[in-house]
Amino acid sequence: LICSSPTHIPLINNLNIASGNVGEVYDEDVFMKIHSTERPDINIFVNVGGEEGGEGTDYEIAFLENEYLEEICKDSDALELRVDLLSSQTRFSVLRSHQNLRLSSRTGSLRSPVVVSEVYDGDGGRRIMEDVLPVVFTVRTRNQAGTYEDDEVGIGKMVELLEIGLRGGAEILDVEATWGESAWGELIKKAKSKSKSLILGSHHVPHEVIGDLEAQKWAEVCEMNGEADAIKLILSCEEGGKGVEQALRVCKEQVKGRVPVVAMCLGEDGSYSRVLNPRMTPVMHPALPFVAAPGQLSAQEIMDKRKDLHPPRNYFILGRNIPYTLSPALHGRAISVTGMPDQYLKADVETLEDFVDTELFRGEAFGGTSVTIPYKQDIMKYLDEVKDEATEIGAVNTVVVEEGQGGKGAGGRRLVGYNTDWVGISNPIQQRLSKGEDVGEEYFLVAGAGGAARAAAYVGKKFGFKLLFWNRTPGKLADLVESFGGEIVESLENLSDEQKKKLRVVYSSLPAGAEFVLPSNLLRKDLIMFDANYKPFNTKFLLQGEKAGCVLIRGSEMFYEQGIRQFELWFGRQAPFGEMKKLVMDSCKEE
Numbered sequence: 001l002i003c004s005s006p007t008h009i010p011l012i013n014n015l016n017i018a019s020g021n022v023g024e025v026y027d028e029d030v031f032m033k034i035h036s037t038e039r040p041d042i043n044i045f046v047n048v049g050g051e052e053g054g055e056g057t058d059y060e061i062a063f064l065e066n067e068y069l070e071e072i073c074k075d076s077d078a079l080e081l082r083v084d085l086l087s088s089q090t091r092f093s094v095l096r097s098h099q100n101l102r103l104s105s106r107t108g109s110l111r112s113p114v115v116v117s118e119v120y121d122g123d124g125g126r127r128i129m130e131d132v133l134p135v136v137f138t139v140r141t142r143n144q145a146g147t148y149e150d151d152e153v154g155i156g157k158m159v160e161l162l163e164i165g166l167r168g169g170a171e172i173l174d175v176e177a178t179w180g181e182s183a184w185g186e187l188i189k190k191a192k193s194k195s196k197s198l199i200l201g202s203h204h205v206p207h208e209v210i211g212d213l214e215a216q217k218w219a220e221v222c223e224m225n226g227e228a229d230a231i232k233l234i235l236s237c238e239e240g241g242k243g244v245e246q247a248l249r250v251c252k253e254q255v256k257g258r259v260p261v262v263a264m265c266l267g268e269d270g271s272y273s274r275v276l277n278p279r280m281t282p283v284m285h286p287a288l289p290f291v292a293a294p295g296q297l298s299a300q301e302i303m304d305k306r307k308d309l310h311p312p313r314n315y316f317i318l319g320r321n322i323p324y325t326l327s328p329a330l331h332g333r334a335i336s337v338t339g340m341p342d343q344y345l346k347a348d349v350e351t352l353e354d355f356v357d358t359e360l361f362r363g364e365a366f367g368g369t370s371v372t373i374p375y376k377q378d379i380m381k382y383l384d385e386v387k388d389e390a391t392e393i394g395a396v397n398t399v400v401v402e403e404g405q406g407g408k409g410a411g412g413r414r415l416v417g418y419n420t421d422w423v424g425i426s427n428p429i430q431q432r433l434s435k436g437e438d439v440g441e442e443y444f445l446v447a448g449a450g451g452a453a454r455a456a457a458y459v460g461k462k463f464g465f466k467l468l469f470w471n472r473t474p475g476k477l478a479d480l481v482e483s484f485g486g487e488i489v490e491s492l493e494n495l496s497d498e499q500k501k502k503l504r505v506v507y508s509s510l511p512a513g514a515e516f517v518l519p520s521n522l523l524r525k526d527l528i529m530f531d532a533n534y535k536p537f538n539t540k541f542l543l544q545g546e547k548a549g550c551v552l553i554r555g556s557e558m559f560y561e562q563g564i565r566q567f568e569l570w571f572g573r574q575a576p577f578g579e580m581k582k583l584v585m586d587s588c589k590e591e
Helices: 064-074 093-107 154-169 181-194 210-220 246-255 299-309 327-337 378-382 389-394 421-432 449-461 474-484 497-501 541-549 555-571 577-589
Strands: 016-018 033-034 045-048 078-082 115-120 126-128 134-136 172-176 198-204 228-235 261-265 281-283 314-319 343-350 368-372 398-404 416-420 442-448 466-470 505-510 528-531 551-553
Touching: 064 093, 093 134, 093 154, 134 541, 154 172, 172 181, 172 466, 181 198, 198 210, 198 261, 210 228, 210 246, 228 246, 261 281, 281 299, 314 327, 327 343, 327 555, 327 577, 343 555, 368 555, 378 416, 378 555, 389 416, 389 421, 389 449, 421 449, 421 528, 421 551, 421 555, 442 449, 449 466, 449 474, 449 505, 466 474, 497 505, 528 541, 541 551
Parallel strands: 016 045, 016 281, 045 078, 078 134, 134 172, 172 198, 198 228, 228 261, 314 343, 314 368, 442 466, 442 505, 505 528, 528 551
Antiparallel strands: 033 115, 115 126, 368 398, 398 416
């Protein structure tokens, strides 16, 4: 939710934005970036700087008192900065306000996605920030409930402000689509070529009720000739809330799924449209001493009303002999933090049929499941579709329920199988590689021959590495080479000079008890050593790499990364990265 009160389009789907009038903001990083275009949806945001649907008041962005900000950030997913309402709009002041706001959000943010800075950390990787809320950077003309004149001079000034937002790394730029390509064309080119800022094409109709044909025309305009990453159409509805669903219905008919849609109606009569709207819903917050605009609801009010529309569902970890799995704690925490009514349970069963032949799997309340050994292959026959990456890896670790007809799920819903283990391997490696690094001549060594080794081989192939495979019983590696290409290595002591020199990643899927280590002549400070085990926290393999100054990736990081992807597939919104990471790391370090 955006406090006024996340391939895929990151950040924009299912966003709630918090709104209240605040003022000026810092951060040590300029050019903040979203972690991955694979990360979709935010749910609620808070507007900082003025009223939605009204002219508001001029404000300097100053730090919100902690009593407000900490509470606001707990149940908001992003912050909207109304730049046109700042009393000082110099380049320096706007950048300072933007970054100060981001920094201020650290005091209480629980739902924060991971944000990656293009500023490097000194070791070749990019800096990770996991405790800040994304920023929606907004300017408005007077006829769109803002302050600037809707003429060439006013629009020119607003474009300049949006370019400052681009420079400051705002995750989303809210652009009035009616300005036309002659006004926003260059801004869009810069956004597409030089940053990861997303474009939200928007239009408001604040003072009249319009028909469907006109509403559809405005929805088309908001697409900005196909350049918008999402569209936002805000209409007015009739007294008593008649037509409250018009904006959402018309927008969906217009875009036909091409881009995410934000669609609501203004005022008290349009209040319920905020419940219906699935993404980027502005909310007020009870911690604030005012309501930013008529009809706004709090995040909790919206989530409570949505329970009536979407009854709670059950999610599971499916496996055998899994008493110590972290998955229930991980997803239970994420569900709690995001305010959803669902629950995540353990299905520890002797046979797969003990799960799939029951209401747990067949019932209306089934929302999806994680899958672990020994059922990652056998579950496939019970699904309507298995995604390509899961087919190639040969394992499903995530089942997602999709609305539809003719499927194997309750009411004809479709059951779709994914593999997120590869995401848990890919994301940490990507963060450690240098920007623009060409890996085509470098080697990726996979130690082991099980399911995790297949996911690692898939990742190595996807990156473009040359693959090497080693196992204590080499006969088990033939299937890996057949599936992914590469070369079997019989002895790590006897790699060629080229292989030793260009070895970039070593991924060990071997049990910690195997006490696997590398020959000392393979150790270099730029070597990435990745251990699939998340317990114990320090294996003999990792301790060897730590002593040699190598780049380390623990299985704990793989675990929370794949879990984050599961959460996003199930719920269509961004996961609370920092909270999920903290839970896993705290648990693993206890060992």
